Structures are given as structure tokens and as C-alpha cells.
Amino acid sequence: MAEKKDCYAIVTKRFQLRTAHVCWLKETQRIYNEILHFYYMLFLEKTELHGLGNQKLMRELECLSIVGRDKKPVEYPLPWKGVPLYFRRAAINTALAAGKSYLSREGQEQPTAAFSAGVTLYKGTYRELTSHSIEIKVYDGERWRWIRCRLSGNTIPEGARCLSPRLVFGERQVELHVPVQKNVPDGRTLKERMGNGMKICSVQFTNRDAIAVCCVVDGPGCLRAVRFLKGGKNYAHRCRKVLEKINISKKAVGEKRGKNDNKRYWRKLKQISNDEAHQISRQIIDFCVETGAGVILLPKYSKEFTKYVMAAVGNWSPLHLNYQIRSQLKYKAWQAGILILESEVHDIDRYCALCGGIVRKQGELFVCENGHRGNRRVNAAWNLGKRTAQSLSKHML
Ligand SMILES: [Zn+2]
Numbered sequence: 001m002a003e004k005k006d007c008y009a010i011v012t013k014r015f016q017l018r019t020a021h022v023c024w025l026k027e028t029q030r031i032y033n034e035i036l037h038f039y040y041m042l043f044l045e046k047t048e049l050h051g052l053g054n055q056k057l058m059r060e061l062e063c064l065s066i067v068g069r070d071k072k073p074v075e076y077p078l079p080w081k082g083v084p085l086y087f088r089r090a091a092i093n094t095a096l097a098a099g100k101s102y103l104s105r106e107g108q109e110q111p112t113a114a115f116s117a118g119v120t121l122y123k124g125t126y127r128e129l130t131s132h133s134i135e136i137k138v139y140d141g142e143r144w145r146w147i148r149c150r151l152s153g154n155t156i157p158e159g160a161r162c163l164s165p166r167l168v169f170g171e172r173q174v175e176l177h178v179p180v181q182k183n184v185p186d187g188r189t190l191k192e193r194m195g196n197g198m199k200i201c202s203v204q205f206t207n208r209d210a211i212a213v214c215c216v217v218d219g220p221g222c223l224r225a226v227r228f229l230k231g232g233k234n235y236a237h238r239c240r241k242v243l244e245k246i247n248i249s250k251k252a253v254g255e256k257r258g259k260n261d262n263k264r265y266w267r268k269l270k271q272i273s274n275d276e277a278h279q280i281s282r283q284i285i286d287f288c289v290e291t292g293a294g295v296i297l298l299p300k301y302s303k304e305f306t307k308y309v310m311a312a313v314g315n316w317s318p319l320h321l322n323y324q325i326r327s328q329l330k331y332k333a334w335q336a337g338i339l340i341l342e343s344e345v346h347d348i349d350r351y352c353a354l355c356g357g358i359v360r361k362q363g364e365l366f367v368c369e370n371g372h373r374g375n376r377r378v379n380a381a382w383n384l385g386k387r388t389a390q391s392l393s394k395h396m397l
Pocket residue numbers: 352353354355356357368369370371372
């Protein structure tokens with residue numbers, strides 16, 4: 001029997017936060033972002049520190065800015081006194097993430113001039129967190145004090161472990177986002193799964209009505225279940241409608257205006273594609289749960305495929321949705337205890353998955369030299385699943 005391992009997924013619970021002291025919260029956010037900016041600039045300046053891991057970096061930055069027990073003056077004193085230790089550390093960690101992200105971008109844009117990040121609350125800066133209230137240490141402009149805030153709109157499951165909550169400032173309201181650790185039902189490794197006759201759900205993405213074609217293949221490579229996840233035509237139609245509106249408005253006003261033209265329409269397009277990707281990824285997971293597939297196998301596209309095929313189908317096509325579906329599958333699968341594999345596609349549509357004979361395409365159908373016929377996407381997904389199952393079992397013997 002495989003040993004049971006502790007596996008978690010992190011789920012963010014969002015709450016509306018109410019308090020009579022919103023101005024103190026805003027003041028707290030302001031000082032948080034100033035400290036964040038201070039450490040961001042210090043990090044960017046100290047190029048010799050860039051290769052260090054986050055813990056060491058934190059220590060080095062504190063040595064440069066915080067007077068220690070020895071009372072020796074420091075090179076870059078932090079201009080604010082009395083900032084709680086863990087408040088400062090939360091700001092430093094956000095600064096490091098922002099600094100590293102700046103360094104990783106290639107085009108030489110200017111460093112960020114001012115931040116307006118939400119405030120991450122480390123231990124010591126919040127307490128008594130329940131589904132209905134939290135106490136937060138805030139800066140009132142002169143000193144640090146505790147206030148109690150009411151929470152609504154969500155619940156923290158009993159016994160759940162909460163990670164550092166974050167204050168998020170919207171236009172009209174303040175939210176508290178609480179990451180909660182959730183147990184994952186199946187944390188076994190791939191090896192353990194395949195050993196137990198686990199099934200693979202092999203997926204093909206298409207640019208037609210079936211956005212995803214899913215085939216469940218078992219260990220010996222037999223096809224056990226097929227499902228077409230449809231909606232591509234409708235999706236393409238909805239996107240086209242919005243794109244037409246954008247075109248009309250471009251013609252009406254000319255193209256000279258700024259990037260903000262048609263913002264509303266672009267947002268609408270994004271929302272349509274997000275919703276569609278959510279639905280399809282959810283349906284893939286549901287199909288795996290129904291059929292007992294513990295592994296989702298996705299095709300890995302070659303550079304040529306990405307360059308030519310993706311460019312030809314355009315950004316708002318059913319096939320292009322595969323990128324969003326993949327990224328949403330990542331966390332949904334993890335929560336359902338399903339692993340995701342990606343496998344390179346070679347010739348999976350040239351041979352018949354049943355007999356290995358050479359295949360002739362006829363539109364969406366195929367006929368093999370031995371007379372087998374069927375949907376060519378199913379054939380391709382089946383081949384991909386079969387080959388992966390075989391090469392996995394070979395490597396694991
Ligand atoms: Zn055949």
C-alpha cells in the first residue's frame with residue numbers, strides 16, 4: 001500500500017471587510033507601499049545581492065536598513081520608525097517579488113515609481129481571525145493600534161489552516177483575501193497511479209465546435225470512454241460579434257486615439273474567453289472524475305505549430321482557448337487530485353490507433369488501410385494516450 005502523503009491546494013476565500021476606520025486602513029496601505037518602494041529601489045540598486053535566495057536577501061536588506069542591537073549606524077536607514085517587524089517583512093517580500101519581476105523583463109522600461117499593492121498581513125499584524133471578524137494592526141497616522149473589523153460574504157471551513165490574509169482595496173470597498181489550505185484527495189505519485197492500472201484522459205484541442213476531445217485510455221492502451229466538449233461555434237460567433245463592434249468603432253473614430261479605445265469591448269472579449277475556458281476545464285475534470293482517470297494528458301505543441309497554426313487561427317478562436325484551459329486545469333486538477341502531463345505530438349494522426357495501419361483523412365473523419373474508420377481527433381487522442389501509457393509503463397518496470 002502506498003503511504004498516504006499530505007497534499008494541499010490553496011483556495012482563496014474573499015470577504016467584504018467593514019470598519020469605522022477605513023481611513024486608518026488606507027493610511028496603513030500608504031505606508032506599506034512606501035516601505036515596499038523603499039526596499040524595491042534598494043534591491044535594484046544592490047546588484048551584488050540579485051543572485052541570493054529570498055531569505056538571505058531579506059537578511060541583507062535588513063542589515064542595510066535597520067539598526068540592530070549593537071546600535072551601529074546603517075547605510076540606508078529606513079525612514080519610518082516603529083514599523084512592526086512582520087509588517088516590514090511582508091512589504092520586503094512584496095518588494096522582492098516586484099524587483100525580481102522587473103529584472104526578468106527584457107525591455108528596459110523604468111522601475112515602478114509608486115506602488116499601490118494590497119497589504120499582506122503576517123503574524124503579529126493580525127489576530128482573532130474568524131469567518132465574521134478579524135483584528136488588524138493599523139497605522140493611524142501617528143501610531144500603531146489594533147482595530148476590529150467585521151467580515152462577511154464567505155466562510156473559513158472548520159479546522160482549516162489559513163495562510164497570510166491580504167487587504168485588497170477596491171474603488172468602493174475593502175476586501176480581505178484569506179488563502180486557505182485544503183486537503184487534496186489523491187496525492188500519490190505518477191508511478192503509484194500507473195502501477196494500480198490508472199487510466200489516462202488524453203485531450204485534443206480543435207478549432208471546430210468540439211473545443212476539446214477527451215479520450216480515456218487504460219494501462220494496456222484500450223479506449224474506455226470518449227467525450228466531445230462542444231461550444232466552439234457559439235464561442236467563435238460571440239467573439240466575432242464583439243470584434244465587429246470594435247471594427248465599426250475604429251472606423252468611426254479613426255485609429256489615432258490611445259489604447260483606451262474600446263476598452264469595454266476588449267474586456268468583454270476577455271470575459272467571454274475566460275468563462276468558456278472555465279467551463280471546458282471544469283468539464284474535463286468532471287469527465288476524469290466520472291471515468292476514474294487520474295492523469296490528464298495534454299498535447300505539447302511544437303514551435304512551428306505555435307508559430308503557424310496559432311497565428312492562422314487568431315487570438316479569439318476555439319483552438320486558442322487551449323492556453324487558458326491549460327492554465328486553469330493546472331489548479332483545478334490539483335484540487336481534484338489529478339495529475340497533468342504534457343506530451344509531444346508526433347504523427348499521432350498518421351496511424352490507426354486500433355491496428356497501426358496508415359490513415360487517410362476525410363475532413364474530420366479518417367479511414368485506415370484496414371478499413372477502420374472514425375473521428376480523427378479521437379484517433380489522435382487515443383494514439384497519444386496509448387503511446388504515453390506504454391512509455392510510462394516501460395520506464396517504470
Ligand atoms: Zn485500423
